[in-house]
Amino acid sequence: MTNSFAPTDPSKDKKSPTVDPTKIARVEIFPPIGIARVGDSGVRPDGSSDGEIEYYYAPEVPGITDPPADMFRDKKQRIRRQASSARPHRLFRVYAYDAGGAVLGEINNEQNYTLSWTVHVANKKAAYYEFSGEHTHDRLYRERKKTLRNPDTDPVGGTLSGDPFDKSLEGRARLIIDPGAKPLTRGSETEPVVLAGRFDGSNPAGSGVPVTLGELRTDAQGRLVFLGGTGLARSVQKTNEFYQPEIISEFDSIDWIDDICDGWVAVSVAHPDSPDLSKLTPLKATVCSAPPKFAWGIESPTSLYDILENFYKKKQSYEDHSGTDFYKDIWPVLAGTYGLSWVNEKAFQGHGPGGFGDFLPLEQTLSSSGSDSKPLREHVFERLREPDFRNKDQAHVQLMPRLSGDNGDALEPGTVPSTVTGEPITRFAALTELQYDRFQRWKDGNFTVGTKLGTIKVIEDYPIADQPVMLARAALEQTIGDPLYPGIETFWIAKLDPTWKVDPQNVRPPFRVDYDRCLPGFLSRGLALPWQSDFDLCNTHWWPSARPDNVLSIDTNVQQIIDGKTTNPKGVSALMGAQPRSRWTEGLRDTPEDTTTSFFPGSTDMIHKWKDLGFVAKLSLASAVTPVWVEVERNLPRGFLPSRNE
Numbered sequence: 001m002t003n004s005f006a007p008t009d010p011s012k013d014k015k016s017p018t019v020d021p022t023k024i025a026r027v028e029i030f031p032p033i034g035i036a037r038v039g040d041s042g043v044r045p046d047g048s049s050d051g052e053i054e055y056y057y058a059p060e061v062p063g064i065t066d067p068p069a070d071m072f073r074d075k076k077q078r079i080r081r082q083a084s085s086a087r088p089h090r091l092f093r094v095y096a097y098d099a100g101g102a103v104l105g106e107i108n109n110e111q112n113y114t115l116s117w118t119v120h121v122a123n124k125k126a127a128y129y130e131f132s133g134e135h136t137h138d139r140l141y142r143e144r145k146k147t148l149r150n151p152d153t154d155p156v157g158g159t160l161s162g163d164p165f166d167k168s169l170e171g172r173a174r175l176i177i178d179p180g181a182k183p184l185t186r187g188s189e190t191e192p193v194v195l196a197g198r199f200d201g202s203n204p205a206g207s208g209v210p211v212t213l214g215e216l217r218t219d220a221q222g223r224l225v226f227l228g229g230t231g232l233a234r235s236v237q238k239t240n241e242f243y244q245p246e247i248i249s250e251f252d253s254i255d256w257i258d259d260i261c262d263g264w265v266a267v268s269v270a271h272p273d274s275p276d277l278s279k280l281t282p283l284k285a286t287v288c289s290a291p292p293k294f295a296w297g298i299e300s301p302t303s304l305y306d307i308l309e310n311f312y313k314k315k316q317s318y319e320d321h322s323g324t325d326f327y328k329d330i331w332p333v334l335a336g337t338y339g340l341s342w343v344n345e346k347a348f349q350g351h352g353p354g355g356f357g358d359f360l361p362l363e364q365t366l367s368s369s370g371s372d373s374k375p376l377r378e379h380v381f382e383r384l385r386e387p388d389f390r391n392k393d394q395a396h397v398q399l400m401p402r403l404s405g406d407n408g409d410a411l412e413p414g415t416v417p418s419t420v421t422g423e424p425i426t427r428f429a430a431l432t433e434l435q436y437d438r439f440q441r442w443k444d445g446n447f448t449v450g451t452k453l454g455t456i457k458v459i460e461d462y463p464i465a466d467q468p469v470m471l472a473r474a475a476l477e478q479t480i481g482d483p484l485y486p487g488i489e490t491f492w493i494a495k496l497d498p499t500w501k502v503d504p505q506n507v508r509p510p511f512r513v514d515y516d517r518c519l520p521g522f523l524s525r526g527l528a529l530p531w532q533s534d535f536d537l538c539n540t541h542w543w544p545s546a547r548p549d550n551v552l553s554i555d556t557n558v559q560q561i562i563d564g565k566t567t568n569p570k571g572v573s574a575l576m577g578a579q580p581r582s583r584w585t586e587g588l589r590d591t592p593e594d595t596t597t598s599f600f601p602g603s604t605d606m607i608h609k610w611k612d613l614g615f616v617a618k619l620s621l622a623s624a625v626t627p628v629w630v631e632v633e634r635n636l637p638r639g640f641l642p643s644r645n646e
Helices: 139-143 275-279 305-318 326-339 345-351 360-366 371-382 433-443 465-474 531-537 556-562 572-577 601-612
Strands: 028-029 033-037 055-057 080-084 093-097 101-108 114-122 182-184 191-199 210-219 224-227 261-270 284-291 616-618 629-633
Touching: 028 261, 028 465, 033 224, 033 465, 093 465, 101 465, 101 601, 114 191, 114 210, 114 224, 114 284, 182 191, 182 210, 224 261, 261 275, 305 433, 305 465, 326 345, 326 360, 326 433, 360 371, 531 601, 556 572, 572 629
Parallel strands: 033 284, 055 080
Antiparallel strands: 028 093, 033 080, 080 224, 093 101, 114 182, 114 261, 191 210, 210 224, 261 284, 616 629
């Protein structure tokens, strides 16, 4: 079947330089980690097929904050899926290297190369341990982390270790969705490979429900396109075919399943003029399928890219550049606080348009290494929390980032430390050691200015040698790296040394999962089950760059500002920023903060209504001096309270 839908691709008219196959000594897949995002495009609410799947490509270069050209919803108002692909402006492709380690360029069908892909992803959430944070240190935690989800189904004999790399759980077959390794060698005109599996839960083997984790496709050049699943979640309890029970657990719902997944991507390369190419074995890349990013173009202070660069700095002395580059290292964090102010009320109080902590008007001063800007640089640096929880006196919200940590909710002023499980400092996020060191050099005036990210719009306009690094950064800069409690794209396993493969050849960037230790499905199995339950509950101090808290809706007053009918001497951005915000989850029931362990009405509503919530996107407004983000494409009416199981 020919696929008629084609997403907008700014790189479609770009061509890769021809690579001589006789000079190739090594091939590798980039980016090393790609993120796909689920969406219900192409399916009905019950998961049955309903037309063609529409999708969009995530940015191919760092610093792109504009929304996708075709926006987020298809013609039926369902959420488009974010594709991982091996094409520029997508997420996976193949680069060739010569014997000296120099990048020769991308190789694809256009140059008479044949790319034979194999992908193995899985969902193993239901077979994993009940959720626990990385830094909880009380007796209850040590016991609880060895308690299984779905404990009465496919029990595991012997002593449970609680190890996040535990392979003894692989025998819990009724709780694992594993389509196996799937090959693909073809062009865009052919049928997709469906990643189909089954989830039985507590039902007899083979009697459960089919679950599709996504699809594999290729474009005309043979580059891989990975589409994630639908994002739908359900219970398989055999009570009533048309009845779905309430969510009664924050992280560990029994007999529930979603279609989040992760795993490896492999490729072999052939060319008629170089038979030995097929003998090359590139390192496996990784794909993670994650929830939609509802706050587009807004970054977390620490992404997975920052986490990995920090790890490889320690293990291989790898950095994607030497020294401190203002526009690569400093400005994304500072400008990011302004972006967060459009999705989080507390960020707005500190960093909103025209506020004391609005860094955008100070860009020229902050990018100067002169003595005049030194007091401001020092002031900003003094507000940063030290990395790795090394200063226990910094467990308060006056420091940045004002986000929760890997051990639970950030402590509000007045909290008595003795009432907190574990060290209070572990309740707060911080930059990585590498990020912090770069800020320290910036504070001391020891930095270069560089070029603002986003100035270059397509990957082909970067030098060939820089393209792999830029693809990796673009793929991960919009992810959550801290906190991981549990996380959005992956959980705290991403911060553990055994997860990552140390490559002695040090191909830039060297970010590779060690699949001898970390099997397909391991990166996501510690996330909430289903994903919507935690997505509802984790607000305020958690992940506003992915899951908005407070948003600016386009009501009559805001529309008048957009139309230029309402003005203010402080400017359009300040005027827009001062408008009342709405709760992003308005229309869903509230889960009480002091909820019992089995009452999560907001999570139940999120199961059914996530696909109707709005996206926050940057508004193209010529009259605005600084960017403005507003909620768009919301299908759930405000003030609407859904009935149970709607």
